[in-house]
Amino acid sequence: MAAASAPRDVTSYGIGLALPLALFFLVFFVAPLVQLFVLSLHNDTAGTLWGIGQYVHFLTDPFSLGVLGSTLLLGAEVTALSLVLGFPIAWLYHRVGSRAQTLIILIVLLPLLTSVVVRTFAWIVILGRQGIINATLQSIGVIDTPLRLLYTQFGVVIALAQVQMPLMTLPLITALGRIDMNLEDASCSLGAGSWRTFWKVVLPLSLPGIIAGCTLTYAASITAFITQSLVGGGQMLFMPMYLYQQASTLQNWPFASAISIIFLLAVLAVVTVFNMLGRLSRGYGGA
Amino acid sequence: MSGRRRTWEAVSFELVMTAIALIALVIIIAPSLVVIIVSFTSGFSLRFPPPGYSTRWYVELWNAWQLHFAARNSFVVALWSTGLSIVLGVAAALAIARSPTLATRLLDSLFMSPLVLPALAFGLSALMLFSLVGMPVSLLTLVIGHTVVCVPYVVRNTVAALAQLEPTLLESSAALGASRSYTFRRIVLPLIRPGVIAGAFIAFMSSFDNVPVSLFLRDAATDMLPIRMWQDLEGKLDVTIAALSGVLIIATVALIAIMERVTGLSKRLTS
Numbered sequence: 001m002a003a004a005s006a007p008r009d010v011t012s013y014g015i016g017l018a019l020p021l022a023l024f025f026l027v028f029f030v031a032p033l034v035q036l037f038v039l040s041l042h043n044d045t046a047g048t049l050w051g052i053g054q055y056v057h058f059l060t061d062p063f064s065l066g067v068l069g070s071t072l073l074l075g076a077e078v079t080a081l082s083l084v085l086g087f088p089i090a091w092l093y094h095r096v097g098s099r100a101q102t103l104i105i106l107i108v109l110l111p112l113l114t115s116v117v118v119r120t121f122a123w124i125v126i127l128g129r130q131g132i133i134n135a136t137l138q139s140i141g142v143i144d145t146p147l148r149l150l151y152t153q154f155g156v157v158i159a160l161a162q163v164q165m166p167l168m169t170l171p172l173i174t175a176l177g178r179i180d181m182n183l184e185d186a187s188c189s190l191g192a193g194s195w196r197t198f199w200k201v202v203l204p205l206s207l208p209g210i211i212a213g214c215t216l217t218y219a220a221s222i223t224a225f226i227t228q229s230l231v232g233g234g235q236m237l238f239m240p241m242y243l244y245q246q247a248s249t250l251q252n253w254p255f256a257s258a259i260s261i262i263f264l265l266a267v268l269a270v271v272t273v274f275n276m277l278g279r280l281s282r283g284y285g286g287a
Numbered sequence: 288m289s290g291r292r293r294t295w296e297a298v299s300f301e302l303v304m305t306a307i308a309l310i311a312l313v314i315i316i317a318p319s320l321v322v323i324i325v326s327f328t329s330g331f332s333l334r335f336p337p338p339g340y341s342t343r344w345y346v347e348l349w350n351a352w353q354l355h356f357a358a359r360n361s362f363v364v365a366l367w368s369t370g371l372s373i374v375l376g377v378a379a380a381l382a383i384a385r386s387p388t389l390a391t392r393l394l395d396s397l398f399m400s401p402l403v404l405p406a407l408a409f410g411l412s413a414l415m416l417f418s419l420v421g422m423p424v425s426l427l428t429l430v431i432g433h434t435v436v437c438v439p440y441v442v443r444n445t446v447a448a449l450a451q452l453e454p455t456l457l458e459s460s461a462a463l464g465a466s467r468s469y470t471f472r473r474i475v476l477p478l479i480r481p482g483v484i485a486g487a488f489i490a491f492m493s494s495f496d497n498v499p500v501s502l503f504l505r506d507a508a509t510d511m512l513p514i515r516m517w518q519d520l521e522g523k524l525d526v527t528i529a530a531l532s533g534v535l536i537i538a539t540v541a542l543i544a545i546m547e548r549v550t551g552l553s554k555r556l557t558s
Contacts, residue, residue: 018382018394021375021438025397029435032412039415088308105553106543107316113489114319114539115496117516118532122318124524125325130334132321162314170556194300215403223405226498226517240407244502247411257415260408271403 033264040257047254054258064242064259071239072266074156075222081161082168082217083210090172090209091202105173112166120227123159124150127231151233159231160221167220168213175209176202207281215274219267239263319536326526326533333524344530351527357515364426364511365494368433372490375434376441377483383442384449399443401436406499409435414503424504429511432500437490441483444555448482449475481550488546492539 043053058064093104111119126132127149134146149155179202187197203210225240232238243263247256321335326344328337348354379398383391401409413432414424422428452475460470501511519525546552 013381013385015382015386015390015394018379018391021379021398021442022394024375025435028413028416028431029401029409030397032409032416035415035419036408036412085307085311085314088304089311091304092308102547102553104312105556106547107312109543109553109556110319110540111315113492113543115513115516115532115535116498117496117513117520118322118535119318121516121520121528121532122322124520125321125333125335125529126318128333128524130332132335135335158314162318165311165315188297193294193296195296198300219403223407223499225407225502226513230517230520240405240499243407243411247503253411253415256411260405260411263405264408267403267405 036257036260039254040261042254045252045254054255055262057255058258058262067237067239067242068262068266070236071222071263072270074153074160074228074238075218075270077153077157078160078164078221079168079214079218081157082165083214085161086165086168086172086213087206087210089169090176090206093173094176108166108169111163116163116224116226117230119163120159120230123155123162123227123231127155127159150231151235153232153236156228156232156236160224160227163224163227164217164220167216171209171212171216172206173209175206175212179205204281208278211274211278211281215271215278218270218274222267239266322529322532323536326529328526328529331526333526333529344526345533347527348530348534351531353510354512354515354527354531357510357512360426360429360505360509361495361512364429364433365491367426367430368437368494369487369491371430371434372438372441373483373487376438376486376490377445379438380442380445380449384446385452385454395442395446399439402439406436406497407502410500410503413500417504424506424509426509428504429501429509432504433494433497436497436500437494440489440493441486444482444486444489445479447555448479452478482555485546485550485552485555488542488550488552492542 039047040054041050041052043049043051089104089108093101096104124131128134129146129150131149133149134143137143137147183201183205184197187201188194192200222238223240225244228236228238229241239259240263243256243259246252246259325333325335325337327340327342328334329339329341329343330337376398379394383395383398410432413428413435417424417428456474456478457470460474461467465473496513497511498513498517501514505511505514516528516531519528543552
């Protein structure tokens, strides 16, 4: 948001300029979502009988609830792994020269801008039976038969963490850049060791960035349809694929709509919680 | 950093952080390298390391007309969606940047919401809308759907560029007698251009790569590249896809390098 409060008439433009995009969104974004909601309130596939049957079905069906639960859990695991791997990158970024900084950013950006199918495909090559991990372990004699890495929860989590890492790392780099280096020096010169300084000073002050990164990573990883389905395979079912199967293969649009709405609400709930934490942390960090 | 007392405690901290950071960077970069190496295999499988090297899969790719067709569709849709996103997004950004009222804040949240809401749900709902009004899926419906999910990038980057604009520049331009449109063309536009280009670039890439919206809004006549690749991979692990991935990775690296020169992309995304 603009910080300056200069005379309005010169430096700002009329709100009318937002009208075309607002109308476009109203017709092609808001209206479809409203229609989705309306259709989800129908009990039959044809969409003629009103009722909350689809929601009752989802919320009383252990299978559906299991899919929702495993999707939310997957997001948490991916977010945690991305944070553990992404934070040190952001830390390193602020301790190297400007050439190395550009290199780090470009390495981090590469997956963000590479096709998601390509990124996922790479993990199939790495995790597969004849893939790089199994080939290496077999050649040095650690294992005899190939490990099962593809089509496992572990595989999906690590692939998603790599695919979504930029979303975590970029806000962290920004947040760490805003921390006053003197605070770290002060903490160290007052006798706190590096680890203590990290846990007590650096980490709390970077909370806004951590929360921003976690929000983006979480929201992206639970909806990452391609990576989930290709690395997870047929056995693991998450919300996006469940939605797609119901809508496309089974043509059960009202139930697919209800799945969409429940999924939307779950994402919104998570984002709202993260936002609230973010507001709290800004008050706490004061940065 | 205080380099005076380099105790074991300080060294252990830096070692651990640096080690994790390097491992993480390797994890980020390795998959792309592996794909490029495997794409030059002489064999029929995705074995790593490859039994031998050849360019046969690139020759195969040259003849894969289905992929060419899908790539052309994806390119056309990405181009139109990006154009539409620039027109709608820059205008909207001008309206909402620099005037922090409730209305502009609400509009900002609305325009950003496609970034967090599950795109698959939006894709399904858009398909329902188009079928309700009797619009068959076509390149047009794809362009509309892609614009909704790509325009946030243009809005966000343009708003960021506008926020950094010195208000005094606009005021002095007005004080010297320049009209608003003249000031816009000669002062505002040149200064925000890198931001707009950066946003448009990300919008283009995300449209070209979009799966969740295309999944519902395309059919056989409007096949899109990421979907074609995904379906090929679900069926069999085709080495042609590795060659195509190699081409896409090289193209992406080249585009990032160009954008870094033109717009300072790396600084833009971390400030």
